[in-house]
Amino acid sequence: MTSSVAPAASAAGAARIVGVSFGHATLAEADHWIGGLSPAPVLACTHLVATPFPHVAISLLTVTAVATAPDLRPAADAAAAGQTGRAVRFPGVERLTGELTVSEILQRSSISRVEVLGSGPADPDTLVDTCDFVRPQFRGGELVLVTTPAAGGRLVPFERRDPTPCCAGH
Known part of the structure; x- marks a missing residue:
């Protein structure tokens, strides 16, 4: 499970919520991936999703963009739009x-x-x-x-x- 992190397309480099999904099977796998991000996101949450199969998707408040495979894009979008989650990275x-x-x-x-x-x-x-x-x-x-x-x-x-x-x- 690899990721592709690229500079965000936002004009002023403002942080925004992005969703990402790599099909992590466990919360620990998703936590480990989040821990390896550089720069660290302001906020990172995990979300249990069911599409296209049960796994853990991630939402990030970040200035970077993260590529997600097309077949996992619905899970990434659900994570980005989620009103609930489990915070792994947050201020403090x-x-x-x-x-x-x-x-x-x-x-x-x-x-x-x-x-x-x-x-x-x-x-x-x-x-x-x-x-x-x-x-x-x-x-x-x-x-x-x-x-x-x-x-x-x-x-x-x-x-x-x-x-x-x-x-x-x-």
């Missing part, structure tokens, strides 16, 4: 390491809200163990970090780098 992501309060997360990054799964907004003073892996959801123009309760009254991001497979012990 590099400052979200270790344990931080909800308030610090909001101050250090472009995340707009931190929620506790099934419970609503998280208290600003609650500690979040980021596990150095933060993947907020992009919803209707804002980034929302979904968390779950953890030991010691802390929170952890809902999405983990190495999740335990469902029914792993069965």
